[in-house]
Amino acid sequence: QIQNVSELLQRWHADVLEFLRKDAPKIIVVLLVAFIMVQLLHMVTRRLIAFSQREARTGPRSQQLRTLASVVNGVGLFVILFVAAMQILPVVGINMGPLLASAGVAGLAIGFGAQTLVKDVINGFFILMENQYDVGDVVKVAGVTGTVEYMTLRRTVLRDADGTLHTIPNSQIAIVSNMTRDWTQTALHIAVSYREDTDRVIALLKEVGKE
Numbered sequence: 001q002i003q004n005v006s007e008l009l010q011r012w013h014a015d016v017l018e019f020l021r022k023d024a025p026k027i028i029v030v031l032l033v034a035f036i037m038v039q040l041l042h043m044v045t046r047r048l049i050a051f052s053q054r055e056a057r058t059g060p061r062s063q064q065l066r067t068l069a070s071v072v073n074g075v076g077l078f079v080i081l082f083v084a085a086m087q088i089l090p091v092v093g094i095n096m097g098p099l100l101a102s103a104g105v106a107g108l109a110i111g112f113g114a115q116t117l118v119k120d121v122i123n124g125f126f127i128l129m130e131n132q133y134d135v136g137d138v139v140k141v142a143g144v145t146g147t148v149e150y151m152t153l154r155r156t157v158l159r160d161a162d163g164t165l166h167t168i169p170n171s172q173i174a175i176v177s178n179m180t181r182d183w184t185q186t187a188l189h190i191a192v193s194y195r196e197d198t199d200r201v202i203a204l205l206k207e208v209g210k211e
Contacts, residue, residue, distance in 0.1 A: 023091045023092070026087075026091050027091055027092075030084050030087045030088055031084065031088075033084075034080050034081070034083075037080045038077065038080055041072070041073060041076040041077060041080065044072065045069045045070075045072055045073040048065055048066075048068060048069035048072070049065075049066060049069050051065060052065035067128060067151075067153060068128060116169070116171055117154070119171035120153070120154045120155065120169050120170045121153045121154060121170075123170040123173060124151075124152065124153035124154055124155075124156075124170035125153055127151070127156075127170060127173065127176075128151075128153070132176045132178065133151075133178050133180075133181070134148065135148050135149065135150065135151060136148060136180070137178055137179075137180040138179045138180045139158070139179065140176075140177035140179070141156065141158070141168060141172075141173045141176050141177070142168045142172045142173055142174075144168060145158075145160060145161075145179075146158030146159050146164075146166060147159050147160075153170070154169065154170060155167055155168060155169055155170060156170060156173065190205065
């Protein structure tokens with residue numbers, strides 16, 4: 001019995017030495033590369049956040065940039081960790097076939113249940129990237145008109161003229177009518193007596209409009 005224990009310890013010792021000689025360096029390299037990639041990702045997102053803080057003083061896109069920075073950081077971190085796990089798990093003897101099959105089935109089920117959420121995020125991403133509207137713009141989306149108070153990848157929050165707050169999922173936004181961007185015009189009907197001098201009326205209207 002003592003001899004069996006000794007042989008078992010010897011085999012364990014040999015396995016540990018083999019692991020340290022062949023597999024441990026691979027795992028260390030993968031972890032080192034993942035660490036470097038995460039640091040680069042954090043550096044990029046910090047630059048975006050710093051730029052958004054400067055934009056807060058000079059432009060209206062600060063919230064959009066912060067939202068994009070959080071999305072880039074979250075998605076990038078997930079991809080880096082997923083790829084690193086796919087490289088490490090086979091080294092330690094874990095068969096990835098059943099895990100990937102199970103993940104595929106689970107992902108398919110989650111995808112069917114979260115179609116609207118995915119559509120919200122995708123549509124919100126293009127709204128931010130294309131700069132269709134900013135916080136503070138007066139827009140008409142999904143049949144609602146109001147001032148944009150808050151926007152994320154999933155939803156847009158509008159405040160209408162009555163003070164009502166409307167929360168609109170981005171998947172419901174098909175047409176955006178921006179009444180603030182660049183320039184707008186308003187048609188006014190002014191009743192004037194027939195006896196008035198039209199040149200004087202037009203000059204007075206221009207003066208009022210300038211004020």
